Amino acid sequence: MKRITIRDVSERAGVSTAAVSYVLNGREGKVSQETATKVRRAVAELNYIPDFSARSLAGTRSKLIGVVIPQTEDQKQLLLQNPFYSELVCGIEARLRQSGYHMILSGVDKGEGYLDTSMQRNLDGAIIMGIYQESFYDDLKRVKVPIVLIDSYVNDSYFQTVSIDDEAGGYMATKLLIDNGHSNIALVTGLIRKDGVVEKRFLGYKRALKEAGLFYNSDYVFEHSVSYEYGQEAAAAIAAGHPEITAVFASSDLVALGVLRGLSDAGKRVPEDVSVVGFDDIPVARMCNPPLTTVRQNIVARGAMAADRLLKAIEEGEDSLADDPSVARLEMAIRQTVQRLTPN
Amino acid sequence: MKRITIRDVSERAGVSTAAVSYVLNGREGKVSQETATKVRRAVAELNYIPDFSARSLAGTRSKLIGVVIPQTEDQKQLLLQNPFYSELVCGIEARLRQSGYHMILSGVDKGEGYLDTSMQRNLDGAIIMGIYQESFYDDLKRVKVPIVLIDSYVNDSYFQTVSIDDEAGGYMATKLLIDNGHSNIALVTGLIRKDGVVEKRFLGYKRALKEAGLFYNSDYVFEHSVSYEYGQEAAAAIAAGHPEITAVFASSDLVALGVLRGLSDAGKRVPEDVSVVGFDDIPVARMCNPPLTTVRQNIVARGAMAADRLLKAIEEGEDSLADDPSVARLEMAIRQTVQRLTPN
DNA sequence: TGTGTTAGTTTAAGCGTTTAACCTTACAAT
DNA sequence: ATTGTAAGGTTAAACGCTTAAACTAACACA
Numbered sequence: 252m253k254r255i256t257i258r259d260v261s262e263r264a265g266v267s268t269a270a271v272s273y274v275l276n277g278r279e280g281k282v283s284q285e286t287a288t289k290v291r292r293a294v295a296e297l298n299y300i301p302d303f304s305a306r307s308l309a310g311t312r313s314k315l316i317g318v319v320i321p322q323t324e325d326q327k328q329l330l331l332q333n334p335f336y337s338e339l340v341c342g343i344e345a346r347l348r349q350s351g352y353h354m355i356l357s358g359v360d361k362g363e364g365y366l367d368t369s370m371q372r373n374l375d376g377a378i379i380m381g382i383y384q385e386s387f388y389d390d391l392k393r394v395k396v397p398i399v400l401i402d403s404y405v406n407d408s409y410f411q412t413v414s415i416d417d418e419a420g421g422y423m424a425t426k427l428l429i430d431n432g433h434s435n436i437a438l439v440t441g442l443i444r445k446d447g448v449v450e451k452r453f454l455g456y457k458r459a460l461k462e463a464g465l466f467y468n469s470d471y472v473f474e475h476s477v478s479y480e481y482g483q484e485a486a487a488a489i490a491a492g493h494p495e496i497t498a499v500f501a502s503s504d505l506v507a508l509g510v511l512r513g514l515s516d517a518g519k520r521v522p523e524d525v526s527v528v529g530f531d532d533i534p535v536a537r538m539c540n541p542p543l544t545t546v547r548q549n550i551v552a553r554g555a556m557a558a559d560r561l562l563k564a565i566e567e568g569e570d571s572l573a574d575d576p577s578v579a580r581l582e583m584a585i586r587q588t589v590q591r592l593t594p595n
Numbered sequence: 596m597k598r599i600t601i602r603d604v605s606e607r608a609g610v611s612t613a614a615v616s617y618v619l620n621g622r623e624g625k626v627s628q629e630t631a632t633k634v635r636r637a638v639a640e641l642n643y644i645p646d647f648s649a650r651s652l653a654g655t656r657s658k659l660i661g662v663v664i665p666q667t668e669d670q671k672q673l674l675l676q677n678p679f680y681s682e683l684v685c686g687i688e689a690r691l692r693q694s695g696y697h698m699i700l701s702g703v704d705k706g707e708g709y710l711d712t713s714m715q716r717n718l719d720g721a722i723i724m725g726i727y728q729e730s731f732y733d734d735l736k737r738v739k740v741p742i743v744l745i746d747s748y749v750n751d752s753y754f755q756t757v758s759i760d761d762e763a764g765g766y767m768a769t770k771l772l773i774d775n776g777h778s779n780i781a782l783v784t785g786l787i788r789k790d791g792v793v794e795k796r797f798l799g800y801k802r803a804l805k806e807a808g809l810f811y812n813s814d815y816v817f818e819h820s821v822s823y824e825y826g827q828e829a830a831a832a833i834a835a836g837h838p839e840i841t842a843v844f845a846s847s848d849l850v851a852l853g854v855l856r857g858l859s860d861a862g863k864r865v866p867e868d869v870s871v872v873g874f875d876d877i878p879v880a881r882m883c884n885p886p887l888t889t890v891r892q893n894i895v896a897r898g899a900m901a902a903d904r905l906l907k908a909i910e911e912g913e914d915s916l917a918d919d920p921s922v923a924r925l926e927m928a929i930r931q932t933v934q935r936l937t938p939n
Numbered sequence: 940t941g942t943g944t945t946a947g948t949t950t951a952a953g954c955g956t957t958t959a960a961c962c963t964t965a966c967a968a969t
Numbered sequence: 970a971t972t973g974t975a976a977g978g979t980t981a982a983a984c985g986c987t988t989a990a991a992c993t994a995a996c997a998c999a
Contacts, residue, residue, distance in 0.1 A: 254714075254954095254955085256954090256955055256956085257955065257956065257957095258955080266978075266979090267978065267979045267980075268955090268956085268957090268979090268980095269957080269958075269978075269979060269980080269981095270977085270978065270979080272956070272957060272958080273957095273958095273978095275956095276957085280976080280977090281976090281977075281978090282976095282977070282978080283976080283977060283978090286977080286978080300711055300714045300715055301715060301955085301956080302652070302714075302715065302717070302954085302955050302956070303648075303715045303716055303717075303956095304647075304648040304649075304651035304652045304657065304716070304717055304954085304955080304956090305648075305652050305954070305955035305956040305957090305984090306955080306956055306957075307648035307956090307984090308646070308648045308649050308652050308954090308955080308956070308957095308983095308984045308985065308986085309955075309956040309957040309958085309983075309984055310956090310957065310958085310983085310984060311956080311957065311958095313648065315699075327689060328685045328686075328688075328689050328895065329684070329685045329688050329689070331675070331681040331682075331684055331685050332678070332681065332682065332685065332878055334676070334678070334681075337675040337676065337678075337681045338675075338676065340673070340675055340700070341672045341673045341675050341676065342672075344672075344673050344700065344701060344702065345671060345672050345673070345702075348701055348702070353699045353701060353712065353716065354699065354700055354701065355659075355697045355698065355699055355700075356684070356688065356698055356699075356700045357688060357692055357697060357698065358688065358689075358692070367644055368697065370598075370644045370646075371644055371645060371646065371647045372647055372648070372697065373646070373647075373648055479878075479882055508879075508882045509882070511884065512882065512884065515884060534676055534823075535852075535879050535882070535883075538823055538852045538853070538856065538879070538883070539879075539882070539883055539884060540855065540856065540859060540883060540884035540885075541884075551672065598984095598985085600984090600985055600986085601985065601986060601987095602985080602986095610948075610949090611948065611949045611950075612949090612950095612985095612986080612987090613948075613949060613950080613951095613987080613988075614947090614948065614949080616986070616987055616988080617948095617987095617988095619986095620987085622988095624946080624947090625946090625947075625948090626947070626948080627946080627947060627948090630947080630948080645985085645986080646984085646985050646986070647986095648984090648985080648986090649954090649984070649985035649986040649987090650985080650986055650987075651954090651986090652953095652954045652955065652956085652984090652985080652986070652987095653953080653954055653985075653986040653987040653988085654953085654954060654986090654987065654988085655986085655987065655988095
């Protein structure tokens with residue numbers, strides 16, 4: 252079954268291939284209404300489907316977007332296990348498809364190799380999440396293509412970003428605990444990198460303490476990695492070594508879930524003995540037991556925003572984007588892991 | 596910055612473009628060692644990166660694979676929220692990348708449009724998960740390209756599959772409950788479609804009952820959709836209307852989580868009052884409270900198997916695959932939601 | 940000496956698009 | 970009657986690669 256090409260269409264319609272191409276690409280003013288109609292009829296009759304490889308070769312858009320998400324520690328797998336990233340991907344995909352784009356989803360091996368992918372495939376743009384390798388971004392700038400960053404505070408105005416106010420989020424979460432009468436509040440978190448998401452949340456935590464006149468105790472900061480396992484570990488340490496701690500702010504829901512388990516294993520009840528607040532509001536947050544009180548960001552919407560921004564940059568030029576970086580809204584999802592501390 | 600082409604390489608190496616192409620594609624016997632070396636040096640010096648669009652146009656492989664996953668009910672979003680699918684995708688991506696392939700991840704609007712994507716992009720193959728639309732598969736057959744199905748019992752030997760023994764899984768789960776002294780066992784499950792995954796599990800459930808000489812009561816089958824919400828709903832109904840039920844087999848972990856919540860809301864304790872078994876062993880199964888006893892399938896591995904099978908079919912021809920359909924192993928993950936029933 | 944044969948190399952014709960540049964008309968303005 | 974211009978069409982080169990077919994040189998064989 253031979254492929255139907257633009258030439259077949261042109262013959263059927265009795266016009267040149269150029270005319271067909273113009274119609275297909277909606278080049279206003281290049282063709283008459285009449286020709287357009289003939290072409291469209293021929294396209295429909297023949298069930299013509301354009302070949303994107305050829306388009307891309309001929310020097311136009313490939314309508315392909317690269318989406319990069321982090322990998323597991325062992326670098327073997329995508330971190331799609333973390334619902335945060337899968338939600339983002341959902342939001343992105345929906346928007347891209349809707350606009351006739353496709354998404355190449357992939358990880359990167361320690362920052363290497365993405366440049367190749369981008370060139371090989373003539374990607375029209377990319378959305379990059381949570382990669383911290385410096386060199387990666389240097390590479391990225393060399394493919395002259397719009398790029399949107401999510402959750403990576405790279406201090407470089409070359410990149411577009413779609414972020415949330417992480418500092419405010421950290422503040423809100425901590426404030427909630429303080430308002431409920433807690434004063435010995437632990438922070439369990441991933442590695443605090445300069446300019447990273449995690450640092451911002453940490454800063455919010457400190458600000459809330461300070462504003463409330465509470466003492467910031469660095470012993471209460473448990474910093475290691477964004478994982479269920481670490482949450483569990485940290486909770487065990489808290490239960491064992493710091494009976495005075497009555498509340499935990501986990502800077503990610505995944506970690507919070509681990510904390511819940513660790514606490515429960517240590518015989519502490521949540522929220523009766525210890526209150527817990529998470530961050531992100533991934534779907535499991537409401538499914539777990541007890542349902543997790545957390546800082547909600549609409550992750551899917553954030554993915555969609557990123558896609559929108561990217562498409563706009565691609566189709567209307569980078570400058571069409573005002574330099575207001577889009578910042579998504581945050582709110583508390585109050586559920587059942589925080590309890591007012593009643594002095595006994 | 597102009598693109599480096601195969602022509603640049605050929606000039607630098609002092610050979611023809613054909614020679615370069617042969618070296619790049621590892622055509623043994625077409626080129627001498629000497630030429631190969633010269634070419635490789637030139638490639639390295641110029642940092643040449645091939646253009647896949649051109650390759651694809653020139654009639655060879657595109658090294659692009661389509662991966663299709665189901666969408667949410669409203670057809671708006673990918674069902675990546677279900678960790679089952681994200682895990683599969685992880686497994687697939689890792690294997691594909693390793694072999695120099697890329698993955699276009701997308702959903703399909705009610706079975707439509709995938710054919711277009713496949714043709715537009717000259718996809719080398721596809722991995723399709725859990726789509727039930729009949730017409731979709733008819734379309735699929737028209738693009739003469741290898742296809743691997745996951746979780747879709749389409750009765751058509753045209754497609755490769757990577758499955759699990761769902762019937763056995765259903766049997767194992769139910770048997771576990773029976774062995775623990777339960778006899779009034781509810782099944783909470785998605786829609787039971789002819790030849791669907793869910794039906795197989797249902798059949799396993801029935802077989803276990805029968806073998807144990809237990810009466811199969813269709814009132815104990817709660818059948819609607821694979822979602823947390825439905826699990827919750829069904830659990831409420833069970834707690835309210837069937838106090839005699841002491842155990843629930845949920846045919847998917849997501850549903851099981853809902854059941855946990857519904858039961859807990861109704862004041863039933865798990866596993867003291869009611870035992871629960873899930874299916875899949877998604878990551879949250881061990882994170883939830885109490886940790887869920889479930890039928891474990893190594894989902895990531897299954898994704899990788901699918902990718903392997905597909906790549907083999909692509910690179911060595913469909914027939915290189917013996918018609919042993921790959922079937923992944925299943926085992927019980929015993930955790931804390933099943934308790935021996937002690938007659939009181 | 941001619942004739943194969945083999946291994947290695949090159950030539951050049953595509954693959955399906957896009958698009959600059961060119962060619963017609965038709966019509967208005969001079 | 971000539972020129973100008975705009976609108977609508979067409980031609981053909983280019984994009985970067987693969988690959989069948991043609992070519993060449995070196996060697997062995999009768």
